[in-house]
Amino acid sequence: MPKDHGIGASSKRREDVRFLSGRGRYTDDMNLAGQAHAVFLRAQVAHGRINKIDTTDAAAMPGVIRVFTAEDFAGVGGLPCGWQVTDRHGNAMLEPKHPILAEGKIRYVGEALAMVVAETEAEARDAAEAIVMDVDDLPAVVDMKAAAAGGTLVHDDIGSNLCYDWGFVEENKAAVDEAFAKADHVTTLELVNNRLAPNPMEPRVAIGDYDFSTDQHTLFTTSQNPHVIRLLMGAFVLGIPEHKLRVVAPDVGGGFGSKIFHYAEEAAVTFAAKELRRPVKWTSTRSEAFITDAHGRDHVTKIELALDKEGHFQAIRTETFANMGAYLSTFAPSVPTWLHGTLMAGNYKTPLIYVNVKAVFTNTVPVDAYRGAGRPEATFQLERVIDKAAREMGIDPVDLRRRNFVQPGEFPYQTPVAVVYDTGNYQATMDKLLEIADAAGFEARRAESAKAGKLRGLGLNCYIEACGIAPSNLVGQLGARAGLYESATVRVNATGGIVVMTGSHSHGQGHETTFAQVIADMIGIDEGQVDIVHGDTANTPMGMGTYGSRSLAVGGSAMVRAANKVINKAKKIAAHLLEASEADIELKDGAFSVAGTDKSVDWGSVCLAAYVPHNYPLEDLEPGLEETAFYDPSNFTYPAGAYACEVEVDPETGKVTICSFAAADDFGNVVNPMIVEGQVHGGLAQGIGQALLEGVSYDENGQLLSGSYMDYAMPRADDVPSYVVDHSCQTPCTHNPLGVKGCGEAGAIGSPPAVVNAVIDALHRGGITHVTHIDMPLTPGRVWSAIQG
């Protein structure tokens, strides 16, 4: 019987009532009295030297309050990078300044050049068009390999376009090369992991406010992590101490990573609000989002897999060019290094691995984490080269994987790329996948498709990912400039209701529901008695926010720790009320009882006693019932699974249709199955989008060609099927109190290889065997061209 409340229940989301009623409070819904509007003038060329920005005409236009350029931000810091990578020679990465408004040079189409603040948005927009730019165009640096080799510099002051040349694990490189020299078989694959625009449906918004009577700054922003913005902007950009800076991320319409980073617009409106003594509001248009929100992925990779005669993986060697864009976004350097290199073992026992990553500056929008952040890139290259090796060696692709798995009894497993997998069972998820995908029935379906002139293919793959980020001391050693713990305050009220203030943020994940389920389960009270508060630095403890599939694993663990402190104190109170020893007190179904007796006192009475401490051990125990905890994880968590995609390819047009998609995931313990399935559904759609539809496209001059929803193909309802998802294989995480692994990114990580494997499979079954790889997105044009040879 599925549970109907608490952990494991598919409780309906309480967030839904306001969202479905049109009463969500998204940042653009907010308007402050007296607010002015900001519009940014943005670069229309990818690379140029700024001789002059003439704002005279603009400043004189109707409604204009002030026009800001870089000079106005001279005393202000640049946008900080939150992760410093050390290259293979032990040197720190190159870290150019990232100014709020362009200084001296334009470095990408979309870069903010000036900010016009006016009474209305229309007046600001008109005035922005009246700004006169005197720019000498420079050649645009767009191709990564050319950029790394030399030529025009994106940043003259650092002397190179190569941000870093990273090797991992450098000490193993010689042994890896030797293994390749001796290998019975080597499979090589060159591929592109295509640049994507995260495109959450809510465009970014920032409202800065300043109260001179209290010297208090407030920023309302569409962020996944308000405390991080407060820290970065307060400490490194504007020099505002945290107790004078409140950052509020109210209802946020999706993020997928793109709303993690501290953006120039946030600092600009906060700064302007103090300068002008008025609130300043900026709302991004979608066109603006395409040229300012951080893009994702954009790797060019060569991967080699060495195998013995029986198909056992001997070694993996990779070289990747990773695009940073024109400037380092907040977490950008970590994505192609620590979030990618450490996953190159995959679900397998490959003993020797060497990963080389060259991160390159180009005249394009900065690139940073996007759902999966490094793990999709790792999974895609690994699972594609494994499929290619299977074909080359005539080994069934499922069997090839199975024989190389870390086997169920071999956990914890130390990979050669630093991470230790705590637990997992990859045989089980593969077994489950074959069952739910009805792999046995594929041949009959293939024959049916063939009768209709279509080539049908079945593509499978495995994935593993490292999430629940992250152990602070470990990431500190790897270059992180912040901790990655999480926090919670559990405040019990006198009449028994509970408010949990969490450092996590919910922008679609349903924490207001799931976190309440956990507390309700721990105490044995109704979920409706628990409220979850998030998003406002004024009333939540310092947390690092929501990304990296960390909310339940890290945020939930902090909450459990705080709740246990509350429960332990409540037991002491109950012991006093029941005149028993604390060791004999049990809590079950919302009541404290003395073990082995029928003496009990209910939760509500204990809470009241805490706040009206008349019959209370005041000599030993403070009144009140409110506890805070911070939780720093001891390891990443490692969700894993197996995915299968069936496609039909029309050989005449190259069109690929997804017939079915099945996902067997191991997320460890699950709090709300319905929400977990929804997370997987969403991830699958994004992965299918990457594989078949999406791709940020630049021309050789650095002009963005895919700058709107007309040109950038977002997956729509008729592009994807209904999915078959399963999470019944559960190996609980061994190192957090809930045993959860997190599920937010898995769908986007594991799905692109399944789609591409399926298309290649379809072509091969149709006799088109000269095609061994097609780069994403597999548009009809690309598939058709590949077929033609």
Add this chain to the structure above:
Amino acid sequence: MTKVSMTVNGRSMSGEIEGRTLLVDFLRQGLGLTGTHVGCDTSQCGACVVHVDGKAVKACTVFAADVAGGEVTTIEGMGNPDGTLGAIQQAFQDHHGLQCGFCTPGMVMSAAALLAENPKPSEAEIRHYLEGNICRCTGYHNIVKAIMAASGQDVSAVAAE
């Protein structure tokens, strides 16, 4: 500036607009009805869908002036008079047809328009109808399921989880 009047969610409303004021901006800023959302600037995403005189319309692509005297229904008007969720809204909650909620008002309005013209749509018909509504969170699976459920059809027709 000119004055425009229209009926919105059954109530007579009016406000000052310019000739160029879009319906969505009149609703959001003029009338404070912020449930209708703006997600793009090329009429693709559907977050702004409302009903005008019984038809689904993208409010970002209609001038407020062109709706003068008309009857507009927004997401705020889709609930029951007692404030509880209407049938389509309830189906979305029952089947987890929303995550961040930003596309949701437009989805619900489009769903209502679909069911008014096709009371028992197939899965394929629902997916085709929603071409003009982009969601980035749900992968559409549960949205389709919610609409099937709201139409009174058996939701196990939508692939099993």
